[in-house]
Amino acid sequence: MKAVVLARRYAKALFELAKEKKIVDQIAAELQAFEATLTESLEVRHFLFSPERSIAEKKDVLQKSLAKACSPLFSRFLVYLLEKRRQHIxxxxxxxxxxxxxxxxxxIRGLAVSAQKIRKAEMKHLKSSLSKQFNATVELENHVDESMLGGLILQVGGKIYDNSLRNHVTQLEKKLLAEA
Structure with a gap:
């Protein structure tokens, strides 16, 4: 079974349990913190993914280290992943x-690609406009693409809005060629 399909099932189960216990925000924060630790720490990754340590040893260390830092649900979830040998996902x-x-x-999360960093006031205005359009809170991440001449490319809600200078020039070129 593909990792993404399997991950979706585990995520849905964890989410439903968190919703049932009314601790969705807490579980989201704990999962994000654990993911960040996993990403940043080579030692933690090696410990969890290495076959050198037994599952029992990994469970013991995990339970002791997370006992005070995390909710019992999150701690049990990680132990369950270890028992099922699914920590790699x-x-x-x-x-x-x-x-x-x-x-x-x-x-809704989105991406704003621009030639230079978007100023805070512009980003706030952009988020506000998009939030009204999508009737949801929009979180935008700004990526700088120095190869862009100007303009903005937005990827929000599964759609791409290309307002880049390159796109405008391409559209103008097509229009002129069609008229010729």
């Missing part, structure tokens, strides 16, 4: 959980 689970969490919170 935790990042995919976090990604799938984030999708469910965003839907739950009426949030």
């Amino acid at each position: 935790i990042v995919e689970i976090a990604t799938e959980f984030r999708v469910l969490y965003d839907v739950h919170a009426n949030r």
